[in-house]
Amino acid sequence: MKADVVVGLQLGDEAKGKITHHLLKSGRYTHCIRFNGSHNAGHSIYHNGRKFITHMIPAGVFFDNVDCIVGPGCVINPDKFIKELNELQDNGINAQAAVRVAYNAHVIQDKHLEEDADESKIGTTRMGNGPAYRDKYGRTGMRAESCDKLKPYLTDMYKELFSPGFREPFVLLEGGQGFFLDPDWTDNYPYNTSSHCTVAAALQNGVPYNSIRRVYGAAKVYETYSGFDESFQPNDDVFNKIGDAGKEFGATTGRRRKIRFVDPFDLRKAVQVNGVTHLVMSKLDILREVDVWGIRYGKDRKYNYGKDWKYLSNEEEFRMVIEAAIPPEVEIIWSSSPEGI
Ligand code: IMP
Ligand code: MG
Numbered sequence: 001m002k003a004d005v006v007v008g009l010q011l012g013d014e015a016k017g018k019i020t021h022h023l024l025k026s027g028r029y030t031h032c033i034r035f036n037g038s039h040n041a042g043h044s045i046y047h048n049g050r051k052f053i054t055h056m057i058p059a060g061v062f063f064d065n066v067d068c069i070v071g072p073g074c075v076i077n078p079d080k081f082i083k084e085l086n087e088l089q090d091n092g093i094n095a096q097a098a099v100r101v102a103y104n105a106h107v108i109q110d111k112h113l114e115e116d117a118d119e120s121k122i123g124t125t126r127m128g129n130g131p132a133y134r135d136k137y138g139r140t141g142m143r144a145e146s147c148d149k150l151k152p153y154l155t156d157m158y159k160e161l162f163s164p165g166f167r168e169p170f171v172l173l174e175g176g177q178g179f180f181l182d183p184d185w186t187d188n189y190p191y192n193t194s195s196h197c198t199v200a201a202a203l204q205n206g207v208p209y210n211s212i213r214r215v216y217g218a219a220k221v222y223e224t225y226s227g228f229d230e231s232f233q234p235n236d237d238v239f240n241k242i243g244d245a246g247k248e249f250g251a252t253t254g255r256r257r258k259i260r261f262v263d264p265f266d267l268r269k270a271v272q273v274n275g276v277t278h279l280v281m282s283k284l285d286i287l288r289e290v291d292v293w294g295i296r297y298g299k300d301r302k303y304n305y306g307k308d309w310k311y312l313s314n315e316e317e318f319r320m321v322i323e324a325a326i327p328p329e330v331e332i333i334w335s336s337s338p339e340g341i
Helices: 016-024 078-090 110-117 129-137 148-153 157-162 199-203 237-245 264-274 284-290 315-325
Strands: 002-008 031-034 043-047 050-054 067-070 099-102 170-174 212-220 222-225 258-261 278-282 294-296 309-311 331-334
Touching: 002 016, 002 199, 016 043, 016 170, 016 212, 050 078, 067 157, 078 148, 099 148, 110 129, 199 212, 212 222, 212 264, 237 258, 237 284, 258 294, 264 315, 284 315, 294 315, 315 331
Parallel strands: 002 170, 002 212, 031 067, 031 170, 067 099, 212 278, 278 331
Antiparallel strands: 043 050, 222 258, 294 309
């Protein structure tokens, strides 16, 4: 078995969907597995010139001969899942035949939705994600196999990946959210999500560690965040300008995303911990448009300029600072198109 992983290195919305879709065009992959999270994700994907937004369904759905699975690391809302399938089907994508759900994924139940519906502290996506994971780990949850609506879609990860006689799997693992939303790696607990968002979480879905070939880390040239921690965005109009140019509104929540510059050392940390081999830096076109180049520096770091962020003189200097922070063996891909890398 072979596997590649697409993982977020920031706080979600780092163009993982775009990267996954781009990689699938190669025709190499047999499976596309979403490995964590739920409908809290919103992946904007351009397929044959049309824009689609997926929430739970893996990007492999747009390609023939790719088996798509909502993995056991996910929690799933049956009604929303079926609605998303039908909408894709109505738009000419053969989703009903292509998508399966791991029998041991957990169900987002009505009570989870009700509990999350008026959440106003963390700024969740209100999809019932947190309560569903809490009940999974508290051993009071419900598995997909016990949900009538999901019965037609069930599959077993072990059989999918280890049955002799099937084509040798080459799996693309598609992540939701990102490194700094992970419950363990967040710098800002409890403003995190409730599922693990690293390569370790991808492995938990049935792919052995030594099958991993490439890890694509997704990041943007600036950071965005859609929760309620107001301190995220520094008080300067430049960040609103970037948000406007980048059309930074949540694909799931519709909320205006908060913006700040990238800290090269945070980026390095996420690259290192995930074992990233290829780093895709998206939205270069937006900083070019606004013509603002900046980075963030933490207080206790080597370079302490006495403030949280500073401007750099131009794109070249920006790229140099990022490249200097990233381990040299990592290939950096600078991307300025929403449709590819
Ligand atoms: P939850 O995952 O809905 O519980 O939300 C917890 C935090 O994660 C909130 O700050 C959300 O805005 C954020 N979040 C969850 N999913 C995504 C995503 O796909 N993109 C960006 N932020 C997300
Ligand atoms: Mg998103």
